Amino acid sequence: MNEKEEASMIDSEVVTEVEDVALVERRRAQIVAAATKLFSKKGFYRTTIKEIAKQAGISPGLVYLYVREKEDILLLVLLQVVEGYVKEIPKAIEGIEDPMLRLMKTVDAYCRVVDRLSAATVLAYRSTKSLSVNRRQIIQNRELETNAIVADVIDGCMEAGLIRPLNVDVLIYQLVLIAHGWALKSWYLRSRVSLDDYIAASLENLLTGVLSDKGNGTFEATLQRLKNNTDTGG
Amino acid sequence: MNEKEEASMIDSEVVTEVEDVALVERRRAQIVAAATKLFSKKGFYRTTIKEIAKQAGISPGLVYLYVREKEDILLLVLLQVVEGYVKEIPKAIEGIEDPMLRLMKTVDAYCRVVDRLSAATVLAYRSTKSLSVNRRQIIQNRELETNAIVADVIDGCMEAGLIRPLNVDVLIYQLVLIAHGWALKSWYLRSRVSLDDYIAASLENLLTGVLSDKGNGTFEATLQRLKNNTDTGG
Amino acid sequence: MNEKEEASMIDSEVVTEVEDVALVERRRAQIVAAATKLFSKKGFYRTTIKEIAKQAGISPGLVYLYVREKEDILLLVLLQVVEGYVKEIPKAIEGIEDPMLRLMKTVDAYCRVVDRLSAATVLAYRSTKSLSVNRRQIIQNRELETNAIVADVIDGCMEAGLIRPLNVDVLIYQLVLIAHGWALKSWYLRSRVSLDDYIAASLENLLTGVLSDKGNGTFEATLQRLKNNTDTGG
């Protein structure tokens, strides 16, 4: 972490010159909204500070009263996305007792946030690596928080005996990628399936499996053949 | 498509000044190898032509004899990745008759290419949008070719009655994202599960489902509740 | 002199918006003290108005109620230095009759002011040229006043027959540079000689000469050789 970055972050937060907290909030929201729009359309590097300022209706110089460097803006934008997840998903499952409904509702809510923040979600995939290591860490930590929520509802199902014993980490990302996939592959999916159907179909596939009874009958043996095959071939 | 881009592409190909086809091939390979390495590490925008040239052992000026603009290099790099998929997956299932094994082997092979080209796969997610619309189209077309392979093996299973009737587009991307997920989330997964186990677990989850008998018993009703709930809530 | 500068100066003074004379005095003193400190440490260009304001305990905006531009602050700072000379030196020789003691005391006092305002003296050398021509003139006029004091004590000595006939302008600056040299070369001198010794040695050298009797014997001839040599060579 070089000096600049050290100066830029205090407890995972971007630092500012301005005292008035409400004003900082408001200005940052302006900047982040403008930047999200532009970054999504043109990417981080193709977007200039001047453009962000113009879009936000302020002067280029003012941006630097609320942010120490351009990369801070990216951090704020990405934070907004991942914090969207962390806030909205728990809200969606609040009060729901049934473990399986909680699980479904989690995926459902996740997909809907992603749908709402679609461009920003794609942006997160594109641009997280553009962040310095430290800032990237901040984003990944928030992703881990989301993972924890998903892990929690999975645990609920397992404790209720609704899910068979399995590797939770793998399942977490299969569920997460249902949600992220909607944004990542929206160029393909959006014209072929509605969000509602996408959620239902994805859940059904993963929860009940895609195989027919006949398919289930041969699964185990075929998986064994795959493994042997791989051992031999690889 | 502006003039530059028009000039840059003829039948989806990058244009060059040099006549000698073999030399073009060799130089491009040098450049692409160097660029892949650097783009993966530092990203497209943070990598300079000078660095690529140095890494490739040639002069900066020479790069422009084999490529019209920097973005062409990105296109070549990404093409290499997606063409890796298009070539290696079919090779892996060549000669296999059993539809379910073909399906598994497809995912297996996909995961292994992705594992091999991990950095480049992530690069594809990061950088495809950095391409101009036309170049992006080229990459997405190659992705569609890969999709077609996956769709084909799914069809095989469906025709054999091994997979229940379902939305193929959704399933395609669930399978594809198993593979891509290995690269995208390698920062999380790699330390927690081996590639072999990841493939087996992912396949098992998606093919046979993650629910227990008890879970399967309540799935249908719970999905209905989710749908009602959503209808009401949204 | 452009409009701005014309507006900025009336009779060698910096102009202000504020009426209350005492307040102006007080505020300016605050600003000058802060600026002297910062200019000495970081130089004129590396010091920002914000920093000066902060150091002075006021707001950046307020500075501009007491000063028309940043350069005015530099003028005020440098004026303070040269006026330090103009005031303190005469005070030191007040009442002294003996011409030679007056001369010595002048140099002595000059060296001691310079020692006290060491950083600011160096600042004057560094930054006088950063002033616009008109402001620079103001400073140089004050330097001429100091010169006049020195010239006066020299005259006193000459009239008393204590100093041989010579070019007064040259001697003035030899004396002045004894004082200034203490600040300009303090990085070298300060660790090697005390101020008291420096003053005594410098005066002794210049007043009585550095040559021994033997040296004095050959001086005239050697100077002639130098002149011939130069004529020939150059």
Added chain:
Amino acid sequence: MNEKEEASMIDSEVVTEVEDVALVERRRAQIVAAATKLFSKKGFYRTTIKEIAKQAGISPGLVYLYVREKEDILLLVLLQVVEGYVKEIPKAIEGIEDPMLRLMKTVDAYCRVVDRLSAATVLAYRSTKSLSVNRRQIIQNRELETNAIVADVIDGCMEAGLIRPLNVDVLIYQLVLIAHGWALKSWYLRSRVSLDDYIAASLENLLTGVLSDKGNGTFEATLQRLKNNTDTGG
């Protein structure tokens, strides 16, 4: 020393991207000549890279092939000045045996280099402090080399019994400041005395003293009074 500076200097030298040594030499000379002119007129901070490039007849970007940052240019400019001293003074006294003539010739040569590099000498006084500590050190080391030359000729005179025992450090700077003074106070001196006369007068004053016989008679006692006076007064 931060990374940038570390990268900028290898053995007190400014680093470049270009290999061809002769070309580097030529381009740097162009840049330094242009910068010297502009820095002298407008100062370091008021001079832009664009202006330097234009004055040098090259493009702004090219400057950065021969220099890592703007401050490097200042270093090169100041090095040229101090190295002018280090080279020309020894050349002037080469082959001269007579100790006193060597001393005179040293001051004479010093004054003449300073006269030739007048603007740059003043620049050195103004701008050395604008350098980072490390680069400043480089310049000061060269100044010490010049000091050593002066110290050496003084020693020669002392060994020959031509100069009475005294503090050499003080005398060094009295001699050095004769030379520097010519540039520093040229705005005053140049119109009042010729360089030849300035050198002769300065040397005569310092070597033989400015006091008349009568003055010499009272010097010792007056100096004592000064010292007592100071003790009392301070």
Added chain:
DNA sequence: AATGAATGAGAATTCATTCAT
């Protein structure tokens, strides 16, 4: 009088691209 947020011109620096050799 005082504040400090806001402005916007300007500067250093980078780097894709060109071109003389």
Added chain:
DNA sequence: GATGAATGAATTCTCATTCAT
């Protein structure tokens, strides 16, 4: 074909100065 010096447009960031409150 190959080189690498040269170009200059574009970008981030700073900071003197203004102005609404």
